[in-house]
Amino acid sequence: MSELTDFDEMYQEIVLDHYRNPRNKSKLSRDFLETKSYNPFCGDEIELQLSINDGKLEDISVTGRGCAISQSSGSLMSEVVINKSINEIKEISLIIRSLLKNEEVQEKDLDRLGDAFALEGVKKFPVRIKCALLSWAALKDLIDQY
Amino acid sequence: MSELTDFDEMYQEIVLDHYRNPRNKSKLSRDFLETKSYNPFCGDEIELQLSINDGKLEDISVTGRGCAISQSSGSLMSEVVINKSINEIKEISLIIRSLLKNEEVQEKDLDRLGDAFALEGVKKFPVRIKCALLSWAALKDLIDQY
Amino acid sequence: MNVSNIRKDFPILDSRINNYPLVYLDNAATSQKPRAVIDSLVDYYENYNSNVHRGVHTLSVKATEEYENSRIKVKNLINAKSSTEIIYTRNATESLNIISYSWGKKNVHSGDDIFITPFEHHSNIVPWQELCRDKKANLRYVPLNGSGDIDMDKFRSQLSQRTKLVSITHMSNVLGTLLPVKEMIKSVRATPAVTVIDACQSVPHMPVDVQDLDCDFMCFSGHKMLGPTGIGVMYGRSDILNEMPPFLFGGDMISEVTYESAQWNDLPYKFEAGTPNIADAIALGVACDYLQDIGLQKIWDHEIQLGEYAVKKFKSLKNFKILGDRSKEKRGGVFSFHHEKIHPHDIGSALDKFGIAIRTGHHCAMPLVQSYGIVAASRASVYLYNSNEEIDKLIDRLSEIEEYFSGE
Amino acid sequence: MNVSNIRKDFPILDSRINNYPLVYLDNAATSQKPRAVIDSLVDYYENYNSNVHRGVHTLSVKATEEYENSRIKVKNLINAKSSTEIIYTRNATESLNIISYSWGKKNVHSGDDIFITPFEHHSNIVPWQELCRDKKANLRYVPLNGSGDIDMDKFRSQLSQRTKLVSITHMSNVLGTLLPVKEMIKSVRATPAVTVIDACQSVPHMPVDVQDLDCDFMCFSGHKMLGPTGIGVMYGRSDILNEMPPFLFGGDMISEVTYESAQWNDLPYKFEAGTPNIADAIALGVACDYLQDIGLQKIWDHEIQLGEYAVKKFKSLKNFKILGDRSKEKRGGVFSFHHEKIHPHDIGSALDKFGIAIRTGHHCAMPLVQSYGIVAASRASVYLYNSNEEIDKLIDRLSEIEEYFSGE
Ligand SMILES: Cc1ncc(COP(=O)(O)O)c(C=O)c1O
Numbered sequence A, B: 001m002s003e004l005t006d007f008d009e010m011y012q013e014i015v016l017d018h019y020r021n022p023r024n025k026s027k028l029s030r031d032f033l034e035t036k037s038y039n040p041f042c043g044d045e046i047e048l049q050l051s052i053n054d055g056k057l058e059d060i061s062v063t064g065r066g067c068a069i070s071q072s073s074g075s076l077m078s079e080v081v082i083n084k085s086i087n088e089i090k091e092i093s094l095i096i097r098s099l100l101k102n103e104e105v106q107e108k109d110l111d112r113l114g115d116a117f118a119l120e121g122v123k124k125f126p127v128r129i130k131c132a133l134l135s136w137a138a139l140k141d142l143i144d145q146y
Numbered sequence C, D: 001m002n003v004s005n006i007r008k009d010f011p012i013l014d015s016r017i018n019n020y021p022l023v024y025l026d027n028a029a030t031s032q033k034p035r036a037v038i039d040s041l042v043d044y045y046e047n048y049n050s051n052v053h054r055g056v057h058t059l060s061v062k063a064t065e066e067y068e069n070s071r072i073k074v075k076n077l078i079n080a081k082s083s084t085e086i087i088y089t090r091n092a093t094e095s096l097n098i099i100s101y102s103w104g105k106k107n108v109h110s111g112d113d114i115f116i117t118p119f120e121h122h123s124n125i126v127p128w129q130e131l132c133r134d135k136k137a138n139l140r141y142v143p144l145n146g147s148g149d150i151d152m153d154k155f156r157s158q159l160s161q162r163t164k165l166v167s168i169t170h171m172s173n174v175l176g177t178l179l180p181v182k183e184m185i186k187s188v189r190a191t192p193a194v195t196v197i198d199a200c201q202s203v204p205h206m207p208v209d210v211q212d213l214d215c216d217f218m219c220f221s222g223h224k225m226l227g228p229t230g231i232g233v234m235y236g237r238s239d240i241l242n243e244m245p246p247f248l249f250g251g252d253m254i255s256e257v258t259y260e261s262a263q264w265n266d267l268p269y270k271f272e273a274g275t276p277n278i279a280d281a282i283a284l285g286v287a288c289d290y291l292q293d294i295g296l297q298k299i300w301d302h303e304i305q306l307g308e309y310a311v312k313k314f315k316s317l318k319n320f321k322i323l324g325d326r327s328k329e330k331r332g333g334v335f336s337f338h339h340e341k342i343h344p345h346d347i348g349s350a351l352d353k354f355g356i357a358i359r360t361g362h363h364c365a366m367p368l369v370q371s372y373g374i375v376a377a378s379r380a381s382v383y384l385y386n387s388n389e390e391i392d393k394l395i396d397r398l399s400e401i402e403e404y405f406s407g408e
């Protein structure tokens, strides 16, 4: 698979790495919030566990099954949000959503995404945006409840 | 209105003459069969009275209102069928129907139509065929009852 | 507005009919199409034809994008709040039936009133006759005053808490009469009724704003507004659409199906079952662009001017009468006429000999036409590409035809 | 059959996608269109666009003639007795819904049985779920035997005088499985039930004869058989259609309207309310000509050969499994496949990189796909213009993709 195309921007090396070697996959043992999110159209599944203490996300577990985009997005997300405050996480969620929906995002906001910035390539593939946002939507639902 | 076109074939001089000066228009005074036929789409109306004796059409009256084609067709018809036997009239009805529906008609059958042959021009105008056949259909209904 | 430039955009207007240049005055039946609309169909089928929604391959993504883009163009044309309020249908007739089947069956009950006007097209009569028969509701006609206009006071007095739906044509397709829809909708707001505008003859010709009119539904057909056949629009306010059950069931309108049951998709898809008319929807978007580029106010002004010109000219023909003629503030570019002696079909055929296309018959508005004591009329209707010279040709030929049939 | 000549008739097949020549294997979703079909749209809009029926001017007469001619072509394609049995709809989904709304509401009662098979597309499931819910009837699934085929004996034993409608797909759009529709219809004849064939995947690909099959209804979509989007067909036996109430109400489907009531028009117009999709109906006729000129038996033989070739090639890929594979007598040119580890969406996106268009997802047949323990599958489907070389490309890229995603 040579030539650099939109495809390669979507499946960047870092995205594939998180797909092949997902981070933060072990289930939490202490108290946690939990949710399971599901996209009926393609069957992607994401299961989240969050351990929140004093307004801060102390630990996270992301498991699931589905396409490379939904699964790597969950893994990338886990790395960005861990040890951040709920407020920060809410802001980061909004930034990633704007990025993928092709809305304007400021340079300094992009920096806050860390490696999850690699998901930018998905924005050229409208049908796949839902995949990339599946875990982020689940996270938002959970912390909105908190 | 110069140039000879399909239009002129439909509105031949003889057709227009029958439209402007309809024949057999006086209502019958002796015993008769009667029908009124009506095309809801354009409002053409034909009223027929037949006086039949011994299997022969002894007199006919055709009145109505509507377009030049439906009205002249009624007048032309009255001239062809008067004094003919019911069987002959049935045959002539079929011939005119075939002529207008563009089916093959034999030369010797065409001769039996008399001036009503002038209706041939209508066959190029599918929407007007119903107009030309209105009185013929009414006649057929009436003699089928007989 | 430069009519001769506009005409260049419409390939069919170069045609000759029976050796005469085509004079197309049958626009209320369907409009002609500019090259841009025809090209968009070719472009779709030659370059990105594909089924829409959920496809991951390039063609499908592009087709989906263009299909949804066209929805935004329609939304902008009528100033809807959101493109999810634009439902694609086959034509205005289907749009009206969806309201009757989906909203009507759920919300109209025995003893309720549905109001329409005496000016309606069959498509805005028969669905309500059926619904009323089914539900034992009453189909009532908005009352007219002595001059044949809506009697607003009497109408208001007939409205009640039993009034459930009021469906009115924005402009009559027979007489060209404009109805006071905004005022009527305002009166209806005191009742629980929803309001439906049959905008078949208005959206193609004048600026129309659903938020300003404050209607709940609006229906119109693409083929009368420079778009292709086979695509129409049902606009509905999203809060109302959300509460309505789906109409057709099948692919695309569901979000989940098991062997036992199904869950409905979001708006607008809930009302778009099966593979949509993708190519024609996209082409309708192009038609909207074309109309907006020229400007609907300009188009309307042009048609009003043509109408005035035609009405004046008609007065020179003493045996032809215009049906339901009104002042220029109350009419658009549609006029039906009648000759005491010559049947509309003969007039239509004779005009066609000279390349002039008008419509003759009941114009799918039998009750209205019959209220004039006739069963058929001749109708000429104009659009942006028609000119005063074409009106002249019509009038000249009509007087010639009169001589011809009377044999004088 | 000369595929490379045929390909020249399809302009889109010259496209390049991501710098690769387009390999279009998404034919079960929608087919591509030959130039003749595209040209017929342009011809219509440039030369004789007009509303049909009752117009006396030249354009209207010509449009009406061509519209009705196309109906005769469709009639001939499926060997119906009369062209009045061909009803134009938007798509197969609408066709199925008309049967459910019009025939179903009148003839299905509480406690009755409706049978469909486990192979159906959502469009042949959800309308019946709704009808059964509405009527308190039972939606039953034709039983399968251990090898996943229709269990004819068991099916016969479940039929009764309460069976009112049996609707079956001629060929599965997911698995390519051919169902024994003729045999099933024969069994159903002992009951009062009408039979409906969803022929979306058969009429475009093989000779189909409604009189030989002896079905009461048949539904299919123009866009899957080289025709444009927005036009579909509901075939119905005329004696049955005559007894059915109309579905949509409005212009064209009536013969007479007063302010109080309406009378229905004759077949087929009774079921075609409003301005039809004239241009696309005419173009569908051209598609029928194209298919008949090549010959549906030849097309079918070609697709069977392609299918066999593909199935054999697939066996070389050890981690890809074909779903519900069957012997060549029992399958057409549609095959869905599954990889234990790689999600269909990733496969679809990756193939698209190389210009190969397949469909991924639930294929509007969620229950069937889920019966394989998965929620999504990848589907390749062929048509007359596909070649063995294109199958080779698919297979080669699939093995490349496997390496890519596993990182080996
Ligand atoms: C077997 C089958 N039935 C029904 C349909 C629905 O067809 P349409 O979306 O054109 O209404 C399809 C097409 O996807 C199909 O393959």
Ligand SMILES: Cc1ncc(COP(=O)(O)O)c(C=O)c1O
Binding pocket: C028, C029, C091, C092, C093, C094, C121, C123, C124, C169, C171, C172, C173, C198, C200, C201, C221, C364, D251, D273, D274, D275, D276
């Ligand atoms: C006022 C009005 N309403 C409804 C219709 C029906 O439109 P369609 O035939 O496109 O459904 C028409 C068109 O003839 C019309 O003029």
